[in-house]
């Protein structure tokens with residue numbers, strides 16, 4: 204694994220808590236995992252519903268990084284996020300285009316980026332990743348590990364893990380005050 208990959212793994216592992224960990228009440232917990240939330244999804248529909256709940260809470264400039272193997276449900280979750288933002292177009296994987304842009308009900312864009320086919324972190328410059336990240340839209344990135352040095356330190360990391368055919372474990376790890384507030388506001392009361 205590359206040095207960047209190892210650093211990414213360390214960042215991910217360093218804030219991962221047990222599968223049953225709920226949101227900590229305000230004032231409890233330590234460090235960036237304070238508001239970490241884990242949810243077990245039982246179906247694609249449930250994953251999309253979680254995404255929609257999250258999407259309804261998002262603001263322009265929010266950055267969500269989605270990790271997990273092929274078929275984990277990253278695009279499924281993004282379809283829910285888009286629905287929550289009021290996107291009317293069908294959201295499909297940008298695996299070949301790298302980025303798809305959608306109009307949300309609020310008027311600001313949703314940028315759905317998939318870095319699976321990026322060969323090296325330097326390639327992200329050629330399609331202007333930094334401009335999208337600094338823009339006025341919500342940014343959802345699949346395969347962020349491929350461009351870790353170019354991504355902001357503050358973000359909501361969402362790890363999706365396969366748990367059999369239809370179950371997926373979703374782990375939400377906020378990095379920064381905005382994302383801790385987002386998880387607490389949006390996901391801590393999720394059933």
Ligand SMILES: Nc1ncnc2c1ncn2[C@@H]1O[C@H](COP(=O)(O)OP(=O)(O)O)[C@@H](O)[C@H]1O
Nearest residue numbers: 244245246247250273274275276277278279369
């Ligand atoms: N609980 C679940 N959540 C999300 N997808 C699921 C779930 N159970 C089964 N699936 C299936 O897994 C696949 C996920 O595909 P996709 O969202 O494109 O994954 P990724 O973008 O991570 O490669 C779909 O075929 C979907 O029907």
Ligand SMILES: [Mg+2]
Nearest residue numbers: 277278296345
């Ligand atoms: Mg995908």
